[in-house]
Amino acid sequence: MNDTTIACIFDLDGVLVDTAVYHYQAWKKLANSLGFDFTEAQNEQLKGVNRMRSLDMILNWGGVEKTAAEKEELATLKNSWYVDMISKMTVSEVLPGSLQLLTALHTHGIKIALGSASKNSGLILERTQLTHFFDAIVDGNAVTSSKPDPEVFIKGAELLGAAPADCIVFEDAAAGVQAAIAAKMAVVGIGEAVNLPGADQISKDLSAISVDGLIQLVKDKKGKA
């Protein structure tokens, strides 16, 4: 066993699975029903952003104002379409490298938590057969503040019994990277460096990540602190 103990906290959408396409289709249907369009570029800006904040941004782009009660109805409608789509997800929609890395971490006895903004994480993990990998699940149902607030990751570390300095967060959204930095954790950005300022390391997906590399990342970061 290695002398450095690490723990890993994974964002869900965009890191382990790609649900952005379903969010896009459901938000586009909602925007169209309100008389305006919604682009893929706009959808990119919603990554890691919680449901009600996403709705506010979309209504703002469309120049539409709604009451709080109307917004609740619209969010519920969008979510019903989204849930219909993710209910049909399969294990084939797990992103490259996810299964291998989760399996390797599990084999090494490294604790794993979920740190997601989504209130639908339970269904997504169940449909993609990933639930059993997680020692703790913190999602949009468990937090009061959204990324870039560090609450989701701090709660994840607490549930794992891990010190923040021993944790590595995997994130595809700028707000998530900022949340991990605020939580004083190491962060691996998944995607393009230009979109993920502040990440300690960038990877296009999880397939190039090794357990030894993660242990080294935590050691190096502690050495610099």
Ligand code: B16
């Ligand atoms: P829901 P993550 C986030 O998940 C998504 O990136 C974001 O696009 C979505 O609006 C948010 O979850 C809320 O999702 O409507 O299912 O509660 O990337 O933090 O895992």
Ligand code: MG
């Ligand atoms: Mg994400």
